[in-house]
Amino acid sequence: MKKVKTSFKVNGKYVELELEPRRLLVSVLREDLGLTGTHNACDTTNCGACTILVDGKAVKSCTMLGVQANGKEILTIEGLTKEGDLHPLQKAFIEKQGLQCGFCTPGMIMSSFWMLSQNRDFSDEEIKRMLSGNLCRCTGYNGIVESIKYAKDLMRKKGGE
């Protein structure tokens, strides 16, 4: 199959790849770039385990072809940890039991990251609504909602310092 030259920025780093056009972005991230934190769990855009940010928006990376990332700026779960320091969302997910098996967690955190990047307050109902594209089979979601609220507090405190 003919390959197509594709280049994009991922977690601040510029990458250039030769890609089969049919390859999904999630496969490219995981297999070509070794960014295995982004998970593939359903193939049908139901579960959100593969959620990443593309030009600042939360996107399920199994709905996008790798070649469609050309010229875009991508952020994956690996890009949230800065010099070994966990992002407040990552701290909050540990503290408020936002995970059990951890498989949906990177996608949950990336969706939540987008929400927190909106710089406004969300009600509990809005948080739940926002999470409707991300499935978790273990936690029953309560810990995830609590984690997002707690992360917001942590970020506010940090901002106020």
Added chain:
Amino acid sequence: MSESKLLVRGAGKYVDDIKLPNMLYMAVARSPHARARLLSVKGGLNHSDLKAIVGGGGEGWAGPTNPAMAHPVFAMDTVNYVGQPVAAVFAEDRYEAEDKLDEVEAEYEKLKPIMTIDEALSGEPLHAGTKSNVIMQRWLGADFEDPSSAVVLEDEFSVARIVNNPLETRGLIADYDGSNLTVYISTQAVFGIKAGLTSTLKLDPSKVRVIQADTGGAFGSKSALYPEYIMAAYAAIKYKRPVKWIESRSEHLAASQPGRGVRGKMKIFADKDGKVTGWRGEVLVDAGAFGGSAGSMSPFFIGMQLTGPYGIEKAHVLATSVMTNKPPQGPYRGAGRPEAAFFRERMMDLLADELKMEADEVRLINTTTENFKSPLGLEIEASRPFFTKAVSDLKYREKSQSDKAGLGFFVLLSAIWGGESARIDVQDGKVNVWLGGNQHGQEHYVFVKKLLNEELGIPQDKVTLNHGDTGMLKDGVGSWGSRSAVVGGAAIIAAARKLKKQVENKEGNYTIENLLKSNYSSEVYENQNVQLNSFGAVLATVKIDKFGMVKVTECAGCYDVGRALNPKMIESQIIGGTIQGIGQVLYEEVVHDTEGKLLTKNLFDAGLPIAENMPKFTIQIVEHPSKMPHHARGLGEAPTIGVPVAVVRAIERVSGKRMRHTPVKPQELIV
């Protein structure tokens, strides 16, 4: 299993994250028919390469009652469910492997499938060499003369099949170096996988090592040995290259082993005051296309739990499982316990309505004040003290009046039989631990660190709980059936005490300094041959709109955990299990049409609950110590037992319609 601090960074190592040099990817060609003769198959690896039946292993494995019922690795003369593996192809990459499926040519002659329990009972046998489609049939308890009771009630119930659907599907890598086979796998039980692989492929057990990768949930679906695992191991040996297989979601929906799928016919006798004087029952399990997996054991297991937390003196139950043209039944969180509770508590509610008693009243009169062994074989402790407290803590009467709340009372029978193993190594001041059962989201490392700290004073940051690994322990069981904190915890304590003796023998006395300054190793296998139960009670309230859509508004639960070893995880397990219980009642089902085609195509169809389905949660933890050295009791499955019962009752009370099955669909509730 990596700890949460790694998982939140996406730094876990699930099996699909592992890449070995020169690795092949496997894809599996599957039957498109529910029942057909397989006239020929060409391409890939198929039964002309390997004629074998799937050997044993894992939760509920009892072996087929007749070898003719066994699941072949590759389909041989017939296929018996949509999704049954027929051939396997291999390529350098996953996309190419999928492409190669086109090269498999299979010719079928379609046969009329058997899709229901009734068809299975009356129809011709699915498998040549068997006389009927019955896998097992057994009476439990003893026959009795019908009591001259005031009330006799009969009803029939059913619980539909549900696919486990952990977010991570099944998967493994098999790696063969010319002499030794190493398997990395997403599993609940490395030892069961090893036993199954070695028996099926006739391998020398000393040359097979099974290592658990981080495991992204399981809920019962990752303890069994599946045909795909054998194919991958066989191919790795044949091609002398590592072979990876990662299940797609559509394969998981079609060909993993779903749970539930049970019918119950109940008849009870009771006095005017609500005291049940006799229980007759019939349990019928739709075990799917082959014997050997959970279906060989689940009817018995459901049957023996039918009297639950009540002191019912007379009971007689016929437990049967039959084969249909669906994938084999497996355990799904609760694995028979939720079915037994559903049948029993539905009857208790029927009795309450018949006698115009409150739901708690009719239950209370049937509780016991002493230890009790039921005629069906279930041993319970006195249930009255717990029930009395739970009903009051849950404010049942108040919420019954104000919101038509539903109530469920149950006993969780932990699968502690078989015990568990543990190994503790001390080297260079660090403590490494292995358990025979393998965590997949339950944070076993928390109780391991806590118990080692209590027993030996080891600082928690010195302890690492490693992945399940048959190379590091002589034997082990697995993580299922609400057992791990109970039996794994007991094994850790025994291994710790053995370690302490070693230190005392060497140094004269035990101190943490003496332990950490030398190297030690201690391994135990702690067997348990008692029944260990925990009680639970759940209250639920619902709202139903004019379109029949149900919203569970509150789920309150009272659970006896013996001793809370990891309170945050206990809460998370209860909430997660509650959502699964709600899923069973309102959304989840795997559906085949009358021709056996799978209609449940993706996670949306499968009905996994979403965040907006969450009710308000209220959780009460009771710590009534068990006889285990650390006093723990099982918990993991408890909410999936109690929640459906309470939610269904609440729906019944609000809608005014008698509820006899799950899931309850909106069209049934439209006024």
